[in-house]
Amino acid sequence: MVEISTSILSVKKGEESKTFFALEASKTDYFHIDVMDGKFVEKNTYQTMLEYASYIRRISNAPLDVHLMVEDIKKAVDDFSAVEPNIITFHLEACKDEKEVMETINYIKQNNCKVGISVKPNTNIEEVYQYLPYIHMCLVMTVEPGKGGQSYLSEMTEKVRTLKKYIDENQLEIDIEVDGGINLKTAPEVKKAGANILVAGTAILNAVDYKVIIDELKCPIGDVSL
Numbered sequence: 158m159v160e161i162s163t164s165i166l167s168v169k170k171g172e173e174s175k176t177f178f179a180l181e182a183s184k185t186d187y188f189h190i191d192v193m194d195g196k197f198v199e200k201n202t203y204q205t206m207l208e209y210a211s212y213i214r215r216i217s218n219a220p221l222d223v224h225l226m227v228e229d230i231k232k233a234v235d236d237f238s239a240v241e242p243n244i245i246t247f248h249l250e251a252c253k254d255e256k257e258v259m260e261t262i263n264y265i266k267q268n269n270c271k272v273g274i275s276v277k278p279n280t281n282i283e284e285v286y287q288y289l290p291y292i293h294m295c296l297v298m299t300v301e302p303g304k305g306g307q308s309y310l311s312e313m314t315e316k317v318r319t320l321k322k323y324i325d326e327n328q329l330e331i332d333i334e335v336d337g338g339i340n341l342k343t344a345p346e347v348k349k350a351g352a353n354i355l356v357a358g359t360a361i362l363n364a365v366d367y368k369v370i371i372d373e374l375k376c377p378i379g380d381v382s383l
């Protein structure tokens with residue numbers, strides 16, 4: 158089953174509350190919270206995302222999918238645990254060694270939260286393999302992290318396919334999430350490659366009807382009329 162995680166990064170100022178209510182009514186499977194610290198990536202969305210996530214937690218039961226693009230992961234886990242996320246994903250590139258990756262996985266689990274690891278476009282997918290038995294999701298970035306509205310990097314389809322093959326061959330039960338440039342054109346190929354959670358920001362927020370676009374993004378492979 159394919160699920161949709163709506164990124165609220167590009168929500169229009171002044172329309173936050175209206176947008177969050179409409180997304181809730183349209184049954185987004187998750188709210189995707191893009192946390193940026195101004196260090197791991199240039200932009201800083203830290204406080205805004207903390208406010209948005211707390212607000213969404215009050216108005217919706219939909220799970221929060223927190224994507225940390227930060228250097229200080231532990232501090233962000235502490236801060237964002239307050240909004241009771243369903244899953245917290247951190248970047249492999251933000252850890253200095255294997256020990257830190259394992260410590261971070263365990264730290265997130267201690268906060269009663271599922272764990273995801275994300276890889277940037279230039280990171281080889283093989284680098285994440287050793288951690289897969291300990292986590293719930295692998296987030297393959299399909300654009301360079303840092304901002305919304307970028308174009309899908311088509312080379313990432315092969316990366317998703319490779320990861321899916323490895324997961325199946327090793328009988329692991331892990332979600333594959335893709336993030337960046339996902340829309341009605343790019344969704345079919347990435348689903349076919351094996352992704353089962355699609356993050357979409359601008360494609361959903363710019364649509365006339367959130368429910369329609371969410372259903373279209375979800376619909377089974379080959380069922381999309383372009």
Ligand code: DX5
Pocket residue numbers: 164166167189191224300301302303304305306307336337338339356357358359360
């Ligand atoms: C990029 C973020 C994404 C992104 C998604 O750093 O992780 O979640 O904003 O937005 P779109 O769908 O516009 O690419």
Ligand code: ZN
Pocket residue numbers: 164189190191224336356
């Ligand atoms: Zn994201």
